[in-house]
Amino acid sequence: MSENTNNRVYNFSAGPCTLPLEVLEETQAELVDYHQLGMSLLEMSHRGPVFEPIYEQTRRLALSLWGAPDDFDVLFLQGGASGQFPMVPMNLLDKTSRGAYINTGHWVKTALNDAQYSGDIYQAWTGEHESFSRTPDSSEIELQEHTRYVHLCSNETIGGLRFPVFPDLDVPIVADMSSEMLARAIPWEKFDIVFGGAQKNLGPAGVTLVYIRKSILGSLNKSIPRTFSYAAQQANQSMSNTPPVFAIWMVNKVLHWLKRNGGVSEMQLRATTRSKLLYDCIDGSEGFYQCPIQTAHRSQMNVVYKLPTPALEKAFLEQAAEHKLMHLRGHRIVGGIRASIYNAMPLEGVKTLVSFMQDFKNKNG
């Protein structure tokens, strides 16, 4: 057992967030002198003989571990999912086509706002009048003519809801999966693009993975700058500009960790187990803890709940920290409590949290 284990806290941050300890220790060991080459990987050219194979291995692992079909490639870009919000319409739309958006909360509202400058887009469904407490059925989504893609957010990190299944639609889906990257199996045939920042399930902040169907590359808009062009980036192995070497290196290590731990199917099982423990605790608390999301639509990554009063929430957060349960404060937009439990969160962390929640309820309920 590592000397770091004893002091380690349980970090429920929404992202950047907890990473596997063994990945951190491996990175630390290699940081200054990479494989006795006399320099750090941080100092090496992205075009050199050391990094290029790391990049290629990371690309292949990211595709194969998630079961992406041969027609998909994955790009490693910068700017986060937020950078993709304008890039999607910029690349996919022309003067006659439109983008549809399924509004499930904060991150789709943001995407709508950012995408409006790059093409003709519209809202095909909104959960706003139901306080964003669920995702829609396929039959509720109203697509207009000439719709090129449907944007959805598979899991709303702030709201704490997710699509339990992806809708059946006649047009390809573009999915923001920032908080569910390699955390659940997905029906690839429905998607043209799947993107997300690494800083939740895959590594540190600073790199964005964009899975893209290769057969659409030829039809994308070519009158855009290299850095923003999926076709240019794909043709240049994501090196139209200098890539974030360190972040990709760490994603490589996290992917290896994921592989050693059973892959996406095992991650999905663990996520179900972890989130069920928390939702069972919430639902069994006789209303002391309340989750605002409809049962079937609850996130397995971000468990959102409230306590009876703001004063109790403050006390909850303070006492949780004393038990090494950190960063449980809900997003400032919605308040309350949020436990983000991504791939690298140990089951023990969730058990400790549940135990603390029961104690806290018994003392204050």
Place this chain on the structure above:
Amino acid sequence: MSENTNNRVYNFSAGPCTLPLEVLEETQAELVDYHQLGMSLLEMSHRGPVFEPIYEQTRRLALSLWGAPDDFDVLFLQGGASGQFPMVPMNLLDKTSRGAYINTGHWVKTALNDAQYSGDIYQAWTGEHESFSRTPDSSEIELQEHTRYVHLCSNETIGGLRFPVFPDLDVPIVADMSSEMLARAIPWEKFDIVFGGAQKNLGPAGVTLVYIRKSILGSLNKSIPRTFSYAAQQANQSMSNTPPVFAIWMVNKVLHWLKRNGGVSEMQLRATTRSKLLYDCIDGSEGFYQCPIQTAHRSQMNVVYKLPTPALEKAFLEQAAEHKLMHLRGHRIVGGIRASIYNAMPLEGVKTLVSFMQDFKNKNG
């Protein structure tokens, strides 16, 4: 002396490139358990109480160490200098204004190409017919009516030339200083924007510093996505999207190293000393080594030269590597040899290279 010192090579890569060893060792020591908080800084929220002061300190250091006046702020963005090529016209131009470009080689040609989709731009001077062997005098730059800014690249990393002084013009300069960030003092009154990737003088790849005159923020284009908007990013402390926490953390450490080592004025002196050693060796080689750049315009960061034959260049690179002199191959576009000697390159590295060059010439000249 560190145990890493003995095995360390001299890394002349153009970027990512050599970093101060003490910065790497400090990062390594803190990587897994940051200040005994039980988690890595890589796992911490960008909005939390640990990272926010680091961000603020980095911002202040980046401004003060380069002597930026009070009217400047600095943003920490993603996407490299390449990401700035479209962002500059996107933010600065409207339907009546134009951007002028001083074409000194590869990076301005690339900027011209990337900027064309976001506004009305034109070439105000080109060195193409002189093989990009010099920068222009102010009198040669032909500005047209309604020019909002003049884009220049202070130092062409591939070509190996730089502006010895910045031109006197009637419109503000936007400078791509990727390879000279905090490596020379600059006349801030001439600039509206100065930008550059960190991966040469300031840290690892993955963060781009954009110095911007605050008084222009109010007049910038507002109809652009948050991530690409200087005004939105400045209003949100560069956190319109999740910032690259690790890269900013390392920039902080490099800035502290720079401060301990005498600041920008000392970096400038060292750059002059280092580059003079190399150019003296080249010019004293009776034509064995040839630098294609006019003397007054030669880069102090990227020393570019050729040998009499490609076979000799191949032998040069192989034998240099045996002396731990690494990554001296010129960019594939121009070939030849390139020694990139940024802030963190020790004088000893350049002396070792010069000594090797003299030996190689004596044996093969």
